Amino acid sequence: MALxxxxxxxxxxxxxxxxxxxxxxxxxxxxxxxxxxxxxxxPGAFTGVCTEELCDVTGGxxxxxxxxxxxxxxxxxxxxxxxxxAKLNNIDVLLLSDFAKRVIRDYDVVxxxxxxxxxxxxxxxxxxxxxxxIVQYSQVTASPGDMPDLAxxxxxxxxxxxxxx
Numbered sequence: 001m002a003l004x005x006x007x008x009x010x011x012x013x014x015x016x017x018x019x020x021x022x023x024x025x026x027x028x029x030x031x032x033x034x035x036x037x038x039x040x041x042x043p044g045a046f047t048g049v050c051t052e053e054l055c056d057v058t059g060g061x062x063x064x065x066x067x068x069x070x071x072x073x074x075x076x077x078x079x080x081x082x083x084x085x086a087k088l089n090n091i092d093v094l095l096l097s098d099f100a101k102r103v104i105r106d107y108d109v110v111x112x113x114x115x116x117x118x119x120x121x122x123x124x125x126x127x128x129x130x131x132x133x134i135v136q137y138s139q140v141t142a143s144p145g146d147m148p149d150l151a152x153x154x155x156x157x158x159x160x161x162x163x164x165x
Contacts, residue, residue, distance in 0.1 A: 002108045002109050002123075002127075003108060003127060003138055004135065006134065008133055009129040009133050009134065009135050010103070010106035011027065011028050012028050012102070013026065013027040014096035015079045015096070015099070016095060016096050017080065017082065017083035017095075018083075018094060028133075031070055032132065032133045034131065035068055035070050035131065036068055036069040036128060036131055036136075036161070037069060037128070038072070038129075038153065039127040039129065040054070040072065040125075040126055041074050041075070041109050041122040041124065041127075042054065042074070042075050043111055044075055044076075044077060044114060045075060045081050045082050049124070051089055052147065053124070054073055054089070054093050055090070057071060057093050058093055060154075061092055061093065067158055067161040069128075069157055070094070071093050071094070072093070072094050073093045073095045074103060075095070075098065076099060076101050076121050077097060077099070079097040079099075082097055098122070107125070111144060123140050124144050124147075124148060125140040125148070126148045128156055130160060136156065137153065139152065139153070
């Protein structure tokens with residue numbers, strides 16, 4: 001069962017190539033005390049629903065940043081595949097590679113057999129982690145083909161940003 005609201009979010013450091021192509025480490029706890037964090041776990045780059053989801057979030061990225069949040073997309077793809085996919089689809093969400101599959105286990109969002117390939121990937125899930133490192137929102141879709149309720153994510157983030165005022 002995925003992490004529930006009120007749980008301390010497991011810290012992690014993952015690789016990202018970013019839109020500038022520079023390989024860097026991104027650590028969740030670097031946001032603690034500064035920003036809320038939206039974690040978008042998705043099964044795989046270059047797939048239809050994942051492309052739709054990350055393009056939708058990219059289109060509204062300012063609404064997330066205006067609510068004092070960093071948004072990270074996380075999959076088990078290599079950072080090189082993620083960067084190619086992001087460039088091809090104009091995805092501006094910072095993509096993080098959980099190539100070793102540690103974070104999907106820590107957040108308990110393992111999809112045991114992605115697309116019948118016999119390999120683990122991430123379930124489609126969203127977590128909002130507040131500035132203190134506590135999970136304030138948790139959503140896992142019923143199937144990897146389902147889009148997350150991004151309106152509910154934004155509503156929860158808006159409530160969290162208003163509560164901090």
